[in-house]
Amino acid sequence: MKRSAKTVLKLDNVGxxxxxGNEDLVILKSAEFELRSGETVALVAPSGAGKSTLLHLAxxxxxxxxxxxxxxxxxxxxxTDSRRxxxxxxxxxxxxxxxxxxxxxxxxxxxxxxxxxxxxAPPEAHRRAAQLLDYMRIGHRAKHRPAELSGxxxxxxxxxxxxxxxxxxxxxxxxxxxxxxETAGYVFEALEALVRQSGLAALIATHNHEIAGRMDRRVxxxxxxxxxx
Numbered sequence: 682m683k684r685s686a687k688t689v690l691k692l693d694n695v696g697x698x699x700x701x702g703n704e705d706l707v708i709l710k711s712a713e714f715e716l717r718s719g720e721t722v723a724l725v726a727p728s729g730a731g732k733s734t735l736l737h738l739a740x741x742x743x744x745x746x747x748x749x750x751x752x753x754x755x756x757x758x759x760x761t762d763s764r765r766x767x768x769x770x771x772x773x774x775x776x777x778x779x780x781x782x783x784x785x786x787x788x789x790x791x792x793x794x795x796x797x798x799x800x801x802a803p804p805e806a807h808r809r810a811a812q813l814l815d816y817m818r819i820g821h822r823a824k825h826r827p828a829e830l831s832g833x834x835x836x837x838x839x840x841x842x843x844x845x846x847x848x849x850x851x852x853x854x855x856x857x858x859x860x861x862x863e864t865a866g867y868v869f870e871a872l873e874a875l876v877r878q879s880g881l882a883a884l885i886a887t888h889n890h891e892i893a894g895r896m897d898r899r900v901x902x903x904x905x906x907x908x909x910x
Contacts, residue, residue, distance in 0.1 A: 690716035696747030710905040723893035774843030778855040782827040789823040813841035833864035
């Protein structure tokens with residue numbers, strides 16, 4: 682990843698807190714973070730430290746209480762819900778620990794769906810979905826439903842679905858958490874290759890220190906701030 686790469690995600694002086702009874706539970710305070718195109722960043726922190734909150738803020742699923750979140754240079758904190766939804770649909774891809782594939786549809790149909798929601802014609806959505814499945818090395822499983830796929834295959838379909846609309850940012854929350862070490866390594870290799878090939882930027886929360894060590898950078902949450910490891 683080159684230092685001249687474009688910043689696609691920026692958290693500027695971000696604060697986030699929740700009311701907990703009569704207390705104010707602070708998760709982030711004056712947090713600063715940048716993610717650049719073509720890089721992978723591992724988010725490593727104990728459970729309950731605020732990793733999910735950080736990903737939700739970065740993915741525009743929550744609004745900061747202070748500061749600003751920029752996606753591809755656009756300040757998003759005060760945007761309307763409809764504009765935030767449009768940004769999530771076109772610029773941000775999400776991968777979770779559980780694949781959340783629609784069980785009644787095949788692998789290729791699961792990847793076609795977000796493209797068609799975004800307005801792409803079915804033939805073009807099918808072509809792109811097939812390309813992504815081939816890239817993830819599971820093109821031969823295109824017509825299989827999720828229940829007929831292994832855990833690693835399900836996650837590769839989930840990754841392909843997340844990038845189907847060519848986002849600039851991929852946010853992943855423990856994407857290999859349910860997989861055995863060998864399968865987790867293989868899934869991460871496929872994800873890493875996709876990042877390098879497309880120039881996508883990926884922020885990946887993980888407890889897997891081996892996988893975290895293979896990324897460009899590692900960050901954690903300490904004293905309500907985002908700090909480098």
